[in-house]
Amino acid sequence: MTLLSLHNVTKRFGGLTAVNGLTFDLAAGETVGLLGPNGSGKTTALNMISGYLPVSDGAIALSGDTISTLGPERIAHRGVARTFQLVRALPSLSVGENVLAALAFRKEPVWGKAAEARIGALLADVGLAGRADQPADSLTYIDLKRMELARALASDPKLLLLDEWLAGLNPTELRAGIDLITSLRQRGITILLVEHVMDAVRALCSRCVVMNAGTKIADGPTSEVLADPEVIRAYLGEDHA
């Protein structure tokens, strides 16, 4: 069953076409990598799916309903959650309040005593058990990423968009991060992840979509896509193909 479908999605910033006619589907339960060199339009695509940027052309549908005409809060209410390429914590709130903010403004809000229990469980899931009262701006980088993931998960998303969530982690943290995402996949959450860490892509994604200069250049099983000469050329240049 198709959960997310992008049809001919285009984003123009003035004269620059950042994403050009992007078309692909995500089946429910799939974990798909969205790859491509820097500036190829991956984050722009993610921003259009989450509603942060309006599409210039084309359409995005979630479970068959068009969402590309909606604002981010409506899209969030339909079950799309995301993390940001540069972590966006709510610095004046505590760790627990960061997660509460996601619980409180869901379509079916969770608040009060019920929220407290959920916050505890969500923080434990991402390895931040017992840190709810700590100020968010006192966390380390990896812990901020964990908190942002807990916040995204608090909405019980159908679709989770991860924008380079594993970037900047040391090898031990990377291992833990991959395990964490694997556990989400096992819970049935559909995941679209923008990622440069190839080990993680191989470990997590059954399928990959590759973009270059705003256009899709490959779409298929991870091992095939990563061996595709055109993909290698896009990443490493002409000599390596």
Place this chain on the structure above:
Amino acid sequence: MMKLALALIALVALAFVPAFAGPYPLGLGIGILGYGVLATAWAMFSGPTRYISLATVAFFGLGAYTVAVLADVLPYPLVLVVAALVGLIVALIVGLATLRLAGIYFVIFTFGLTELVRQLVTYYEVNVTRTLGRYVFLPLEPEHIYWQLLALLAATLAIAFWVRRSRIGLALRVIGDDPVVASHLGVRITRTKLTLFSISCVIMTLAGAIQAPRWTYIEPSIVFNPTTSFLVVIMALLGGPNRLFGPLLGAVPLFLLFEWLSANFPNHYSIILGLLFIAIVFVLPNGVLAAGDSLWSRLTRKAVQS
């Protein structure tokens, strides 16, 4: 529970002040309550969102003018209801037009709005009614105004308390921290901001309406004086805009200082006020209470170490 009981005792005690205070202390009490209401209402919206509004006096003045215009026509309680409605309608219009602006643009717009309202009222009075000022004759003694303001302050603090504990209060803090994250978490940003902005503005309008009878004579330059807007911002910043009693605690010393300065340095007090404003923003960006807190934690930490 304990805190609620203390608050109620304080409220009852304050209600008896007119019984033994002379006219001058009672006048000071009215001023403090008036500014306490304005600063608390201002901080309710501007504290968490960090949208610095300079439109306080626009609403305050609209309230005063509504009373001046309608006092002879309608019974007084109804006049207050109409004033609240006027405040609400203007807040909704202004809110829809401005709340998409952020930062300095919002500040400038709200300042401009105040001037616009003042000029419109002046234009109307000069060209249509052919008078500039209006007299307000209502059979209200200073203690009646004091009690009304005390009740309004209690209601404002109760609303502020409720906002802080409710989802809408959290929504405002999330918006203040990062509107992009807020929208991605499902916060309806415009609706949230508009709701709180309107509540805050209606309270300001009522504060102006209640105090109108005290002046007897009002004109645009008195009730739309932009210094009031600035003073409210300094008061809230001094006490700490993100604490329930912060703005009120900021209003007490600053109002008294303002009174003393304007009595003793009538020509220079605005210079001193400006310097004070700068000093507060530089030295105590989070307010006196927060500064006290951090000093306290620094002292206790030192005590633990030694």
